[in-house]
Amino acid sequence: MSLTQPLSRRDFFQLSALAGGGFALGLSLPVRAFAQMPEAPILTPSAFVQIAPDGVITIVARGAEIGQGIRTSLPLLIAEELDADWERVKVEQAHFDEAKFGPQWAGGSMTTPVSWNPMRQVGAAARAVLVQAAANRLKVPVGELTTSKSRVTHAASGRSLTYGELANDAAKLPAPNPTTVKLKDPKEYVLLGKRRPGRDNGAIVTGKPLFAIDVKLPGMLHAVFYKPMVFGARVKTANTDEILKLPGIRYCFVIAGAIQPSAVVPEEPGLSSGVAIVADHWYQAQRARRQLKVEWEMPEHPVPNSEDMEKRAHELAAQPGDVLHAQGDVVKALAGAAKTVEAVYSYPFLAHNTLEPQGATAWFHDGKMEMWTGSQMPGGGRTMVAKALGLAEADVSLHMLRAGGGFGRRLMNENMVEVATIAKQVPAPVKLIWSREDDIVGDCFRAGGTQFLKAGVDSSGALVAWQHRLVTFGEGKKYAPGADIDASEFPSGRIPNFEFASSTQPLWQRTGWLRAPGSNAHAWVVNSFLDELAHAAGIDPLEFQLSVIQREATPGTPAAKLAGTPDWLNGKRLADVLRKVAEVSDWKNRKSGNGHGFGIACHFCHLGYFAEVAEVKVDDSGAIWVEKVWAVGDVGRQLINPSAGEAQVEGSILEGISHMQQEITFEDGQVKQTMLAQQQLLRIRQAPKVEIHWITTDYDPTGLGEPALPPVLPAVANAVFAATGKRIRTLPLARSGFKLA
Amino acid sequence: MSLSLHINKEVHTVDAAPETPLLWVLRDYLGMVGTKFGCGQGACGACTVLLDGRPVRSCLTPVSAVGDQPIVTIEGLSLHGDHPLQKAWDAMDVPQCGYCQAGQIMTAAALLENTPHPTDEDIDSAMSGVLCRCATYVRIRAAIHEAAGQPAAKGGK
Structure with a gap:
């Protein structure tokens, strides 16, 4: 597969599923993205950059904006190499056309890595054409010309021309191959690495229409789609005739649905059964x-019944599991260890709760479906719509709009199929908005899980054995989406006697990917347990973690499969962020106890390295105040826009803390927490101070949507242990006798 | 039912059922989409507008209950988008997805009216009803201080 080809949904989901555990196995995309992309897409600069004779430069932002700031950062990459005057650049959103623009999805923190080279090449190619046009006009060699702020200058003769003045000439020249044009030395950067406010801030703070939910079309109708409280139920009868008599109601009909029952519900389960109500105004519907x-x-x-699932998890743990990776003799090593520790960790299902509920607009006209969406995976949505309605993909066109949060929820796109199905039966554009209850009940939840661990240290305190059983959802080794953990996940490969096995139980319920999938709970389990072992060994948690991280992965283990590539844990990079966070938080001199504590943890995922220290205060009632979090990150040699990058780190850290108090439980297949207030999302009074530092390393830049999230959960949990002596082994906090104040 | 609403210093006439929440009258009937729908349960604050100067949840306010009280929405907070909060929000680069920010800014505007120089505690207390799913809270605090003419606390606030 080449990056020049539009990614298929399947390619991405393989990638996404593996993301938490490093980009493993067969899919070559991320590796190629880092190997300077021998098959790098040759993108046409004119698709991205338009320069008008009046000097206005328009740069097209190709990606899906879900709050990660790419509508600013991707145009910045082009503008930097173009030497454009950023203050006068107009940013325009691309429509969906991956053949023209390359990847337009947003997920796995991959937008930065897959855009870093091609977007800079586009800018450099556009600049090269302008310089050539100036050389022709001024009759001087290209080498004597310099560019700055949308102007080409010939210093020797003191002459200069603006890009606008050169635009018509440049349009007549052949476009250079973007891959052959020279890119800047980072030392020459004028725009990258400086804090810049988001391009849409002005529109956001004045309430301009921006989001998918804000779309308005002439004659547009508004829809709700009433779906069952239990996944997979079907409408037998509905009083649609009575609904049609109500004020403003134009259409009301039953949609049969196409969900095939499955113990392991795939990411595309098919259209749900339900009742569509279409009205003049949404509130009428x-x-x-x-x-x-x-x-x-x-x-x-x-x-699903949460209580039954928890019981079943313990039964399964007592039976043999599927061994995903083993090395050495873990049973013997545990028997011979100086000290062993055993623990069970469990974590709940979580809902995404994007603040803009799911929804989209569709208009079926002239035999074609035109749609407006804030999808993270617009191409996948288009394929699903075409398939569900029997249309050619070319007959489904997409306008990409800003999304009110993504967090992995908008990878799924079933709302696009719903609205397209409704719109196909209605002679007008239709906007579908899910209610908050729809959004919670109909979510593709982060799967809960239970993990059983046993490990041993020798008399010197060295970690010598680690036995790990993941009990999750699926059938055999076929896992529910997002419910698996990769066998290469740390500390795999770094402990001489090691076993990682899984057991599964069927779920019959949708799951999916939530920010930092695979890592958002697993990092808490592993780093909490390491903290337990450090205390058992009588070694400072920082030193204990370093002692394991710095071990080379054993050759031949999954963790060492692609050692040396950026896709795999580089022990030195992880150790360096850990040491640095200890330094900036003054870890060595911090004393914990009496309800005041510090905890430390680190994690590698989505190609990024983060280490975090949390400071907490805990009172006798178990109320926790997270006072401060220090974070150190390493995402390579360049932050494109430090303001947006640090915003992602701040948001990830606060979201991770929020996860600690959230849960979704099921009773007879129904979600019990259907109201937003029951979701326990973090509030401003619960938000700690966040102090961020960076380590710069000589790797191509990687993304920041996810990697800062996982370490904060164990950092907080370890701090609570340091403060109180009580170990949090069950989330949410309330199930361990704690709460966020 | 025909109603006259005083929104952002203009009178708008709408024909809507009396129980229709003000939120949907603004969004669907008047095309003022700056005020956002987050939950319809009064739990997120994304729909906050000022009603006679007080921050209210427009998703739970029946339009018939508004009467002739003046309504201010994000579109009318300032003439040129230059309310100190709007300027601070941009300068401190507060928005991530941006969806909740109208509700944040309207709530903060009411806070500053009553408490021109709020402490962190004042801010936390006034703003805890407004959810930011992206958790931009660190910068919301800083931007409110900035708008109040106080330098934001250093050291990671």
Whole structure:
């Protein structure tokens, strides 16, 4: 597969599923993204850059903006190499066309790595054409010309021309191959590495229409889609005739749905059954829903019950599992260890809760479907819509709009299929908005899980044995989306006697990817347990962690498969961020106890390295105040826009703390927390101070959407242990006797 | 039911059912989409507008209850987008996805009206009802201080 080809949904999901555990196995995309991309896409600069004779430069932002700042950072990459006057650059959003623009999805913190080279090449190629045009006009060699702020200068003769003055000439010249033009030395950067406010800030703070939910079209109608409370149930009967009599209601019909029952629900389970209500205004449809009387045909298969699943997890742990990786003789090593520690960690299902609920707009006209979406994976959505409605993909066109949060939720796109299905039956554009309850109940949840660990240290305190059982959801080694942990995940490969095995139970319920998938709970388990072992060994947690991280991965283990590539844990980079966070937080001189504590943890995922220290205060009632978090990151040699980059770190850290108090539980297949207030999302009064530092290393820059999130959970949990002597082994905090104040 | 609403110093006439929440009258009937729908349950604050100077949840306010009280939405907070909070929000680069920010700014505007120089505690207390799913809280605090003419606390605030 080449990056020149539009990514298929399947390619991405393989990538995404592996993201938490490093970019493993067969998919070559991320490796290629780092090997200077021998098959780098040759993008046409004119698709991205338009220079008008009046000097206005328009740069197209190709990606899906979900709050990660790429509508600013991608144009910045082009503008830097173009030497454009940033203050006069207009940014325009691309429509969906991956053949023209290359990858337009947002996920896995991959936008930066897959855009770093091609976007700079586009800018450099556009600059080269302008310089050539100036050389022709001024009759001087190209080598005597310099560029700055949208102007070409010939210093020797004191003459200069603006890009606008050269635009018409440049348009007549052949475009150079972007891959052959020279890129700047980072020392020459004028724009990159400086803090810049987001390009949409002005529109955001004045309430301009920006988001998918803000779309307005002439004659547009508004829809709700009422779906079952239990995944996979079907409408048997509905009083659609009565609904049609209500004020403003134009259409009301049953959609049969296409979900095939499956114990392991795939990421694309098919369209849900439900009742569509289409009205002049959304609130009319929403209000009419209260009058809806639906008789449901409940699924014949089992439905999730949280209590049963927890019990079953413990039964499964007592039975043999599927060994995903083993080395040495873990049983013997545990028996011979000076000290052993055993623990069970469990974490809940979580909902995404993007603040803009799921929704999209569709207009079926002239045999074609035109859509407006804030999808993270627009190409996947287009394929799903075309397939569901029997349309050619070319007959489904997409306008990409800003999304009110992504967090992995908008990879799924079922709302696009829903609105397209409704719009195909309605002679007008239709906007679908999910209610908050729809959004929670119909989520593709982060899977909960239970992990059983046993490890041993020798008489010197060295970690010599680690036995790990993941109990998760799936059938055999077929895991529910996002419910797996890669066998190469740390500390795999770094302990001489090691076993990592999994057991699964069927779920019959949707799951999916939540920010830092695979790592957002697993890093808490591993780093909390390491902290337990450090205390058992009587060694400072920092020193204990360093002693394991700095071991080379054993050759032949999954963790060493692609050693030396940026896709795999580089022990030195992880150790360096850990040492640095200890330094900036004055770890050595910090004393914990009496309800005041410090905890430390680190993690590598999504190609980024982060180490974090948390300071907490805990009172006798178990109320926790997270006072401060220090973070040190290493994402390579260059931050494109430090303001947006640090915003991602701040948001990731606070979201990780939020995860610690959230949960979704099921009773007879129904989600119990259907109200937003029950989601326990972090509030400003619970937000700690965050202090961020960076280590610069000579690797191509990588993304910041995710890697800062995982370490904060164990840093906080380890700090609570340091403060109170109580270990948090069950999340949410309330199930361990704690809460965020 | 025909209603006259005083929004951002202009009178708008709408024909809507009396129980329709002010939020949906603004968004769907008047095309003022700066005020956002987050939960419809009064739990997120994304729909906050000023009603007679007080921050209210427009998703739970029936339009018939508004009467002739003046309404200020994000579109009318300032004439040229230059309210000190709007300027501070841009300068401190507060928004991530940006979806909640109208509600944050409207709530902060009411806070500054009553408490021109708020402490961190004042801010936390006034702003805790407004959810930011991206958790831009660190910068929200800093931007409110900035708008109040106080330099934000150093050291990671």
